Amino acid sequence: LVGGQVKGFVGIRHVNRASYRPEEIELTQALAHQVMLALQLNEFAEQGQRAAVLEERNRMARDIHDTLAQGFTGVIVQLEAAEDAVSCGYRKEADDHLHRASELARRSLSEARRSVHALRPQALQEHNFWDALKGIIKNTTAGTALHTKFQAQGRLPELPQPWQENLLHIGQEALTNALKYAHARHFETRLTYKAKKLRLELRDDGEGFKAKDRHDGVGLSGMRERVEQMGGELKITSSRGKGTKITVLLPCNGESMS
Template sequence: MTTKDRQIERRWEQLHVWGPYGLLGLSVVLAVAATGLHDRSVKWYLGWSLVGAAVALQLWWHGTRSRRPGRGRIPSRAGTVYYVVRWAIAFVLTWLNGFFAFYAASGYMDADELIPGRWQRLGLFASAVTVAGAQAGGMPFGSGGQWILFPPLLIANSGLQMVVAHLQEQETRRYHERTETITELERTNAALQQALDENAALHAQLLVQAREAGVADERRRLAAEIHDTIAQGLTGIIAQLQVVANTTDPGAARVHLGRASELARQSLGEARRSVHNLAPVALEHDGLPEALKKTVADWARRTGVRADFTLTGTAEHLHEEISATLLRIAQEALSNASRHAHAARLGVTLSFMGDEVSLDVRDDGRGFDPAAVPERTRSGGFGLDGMRARAERVAGSLTLESEPGHGTAVSARVPLVRHDR
C-alpha cells in the first residue's frame, strides 16, 4: 500500500468515526434554532434524552473500534447492533424534529462496514425512509400531499444510495484486487532479489573456482616453460662447460665458452619473461585502462608501428583477476603482432558494456589462416590457445578473425566483476 493510499484510508476512517458526531451536533443546532429553548414539554425532554443516548452509543462504538484495530471496518454482529440502534434513535428524533434527518443520513456512510452481505441494502433503505419522511415535511404525515411526496422521495433516496453502494462495492473490489496485485509483485520482487543474490554468490564461487583452476594451469604452464626453455638452456650450458673442461685447444674452449654465455643470456631472458608473465607489474600502480594505454604506447615505440588505444563506456575498477587476464591477453596479442603480422597500424579497444568487458586487438598486417593456428602455437610462446584458456578461466571467451592479406582481429569478452573494496 502506497503512502497516498494510507492517507486516503486514514481520512475515511476519521470520517466514519467523527462523522456521526458532526451530523448529530448539526441536527441539534438546527433543531434548537428552529424551536428555541423555552419548550419544556415531554417531547422536548424525550428529544434531549435521545440525544444523550446517541452520544453514549457513539462513545461505546468508538471504544469498541479502538479495542479491535483493523477489524472495526469489518461487518460484525456488534456493528449490526450499533447500526440498528442508531437508526432507531435517529428515526424517533426525526419524528420529533425533521432536522435530525441529518443525523439519520449517517446511515448512508458506513452500512457497508457495519452490516454483512445483502442486509446492507435493507439498512440503506431504512435510512432512506427516515430521510425521505423528513424531506416530505416531517413525520407523522398530516396531509395527503405529504403521502404523495413520500414515495418519489423514498425512491430517489433509495435509488441514489443503491447506486452509490454499488459503485463503492466496485471500488472496494478494485482496491482489494490492486492490493493483492501489489502484494504479489512484492513477493515476486523478493523472489527475484533472492535469485539475483544466489546468482551473485554462485558467480563469485565460480570465479573463485576458476581462479584456483587458473592457478593450477598457470603452474603447469610455468613448469612446461621452465622445462622447455630454462632447463634446456642450463643443460646446454653444462654440456658446453664439460667440453671446455675436457679440451686442451684454447680456440675450441673460447668457442664453447661463447656458446655457453649465449645460452646463459637466453635463459636469463626466458626467466625474466616467465616472471613477467607471472606478475603483471603494469597493474601495480594503474588500473586496467591506464596499464593498457602505456603498454600500447611502449609497444609502438619499440616496433615503430602506429598503435592507438581507445576506451569506450564508463571505466570501472575491475577485480584483479579480470584485469590481469585482459592485460596478459593484450600483451600476447601485441607480441604475436610484432612477430608475425608485419602491420603498419594496430588498434586496441577496451569496452565496458554493462555486465561485460570486451578487449579487441586489430591490425592491418598480412593475416593468416586460422586453421593453421595449432601448428603455429606449438612453435613456442603463449600463443592463441593460451589466450583463449586465460579468458575461459574467468568465464569469458576469445574469438579470432583473420584472413591472409587482410589483417587479424582478436576479441576477448569476460564478465565485469568489480574489485572488492
C-alpha cells in the same frame, strides 16, 4: 569391479570347512569392497598428482611465454629499429632505440622473477590494467613503424586483480603476434563496457592467416585458458592479407575504474 573393470580377486578358504555362514560371506564381501575402495582412492590420488604436475608445467610455460618471450619481442623490435637508424646515419635515434631495448630487457627479466614468486606484474602495481596495457604497447612500439591507437568507451568497472593480469597478458600476446608474425603497420586497442559486458578488441592490419592454417601455440592456447578462467568468450577472426582481430567478451559487474 571398479569403474566396470576387474581390479582383482578376493577369496576365502579353510582347510577344515567346506561351507561358510552367510554373515561370514557378507563380511568377506565388505572387506573386499573396502580393499577396492582403497585401490581406487590411491589411483585417484596418483591421477591428481599427475594432473597437478601437468597444470604447473603449463602454468610455468605460459608464464615464461608471457614474460620473457613477449618482452624480448619488444627488445628485438627496438634493436631492429636501432639498426635501421644507424644505416640511415641517425645516431641519436639509434641510441634512443638501444636505451629502450635495454629497459625492455631489464623489465622482462624483472617480470620473469616476479612470476616465479607469483607476484603481480609491476605495471599493475602502479596502474589499472587499461593504463598498464597502453603503457606497455607505447613502450614496446616507440619509434617504430607500427602506429597504435587506443579507445575506451563507457565507465570501466573495477576488475578483480586476476582478471586485470589475464587481460594484460592477452593484450601483450596480441601485440607480440602483430610485431613478430603479422608485420602490421597499425595496431588498435579498444575497450568497451556496456550492458554489464566488457569487450576488449585487439586489431592489426597485418598479413593475417586462414583458420585452417592456424596452429595454436603457447600464445593462443594461453589466451584461451585465461579467458576460460574468467568465464568469458574468445573470438579470433583473420584472413590472408586482411589482418587479425582478437575479441574478448566478459560478463562483468563492478564499480567504475579510476
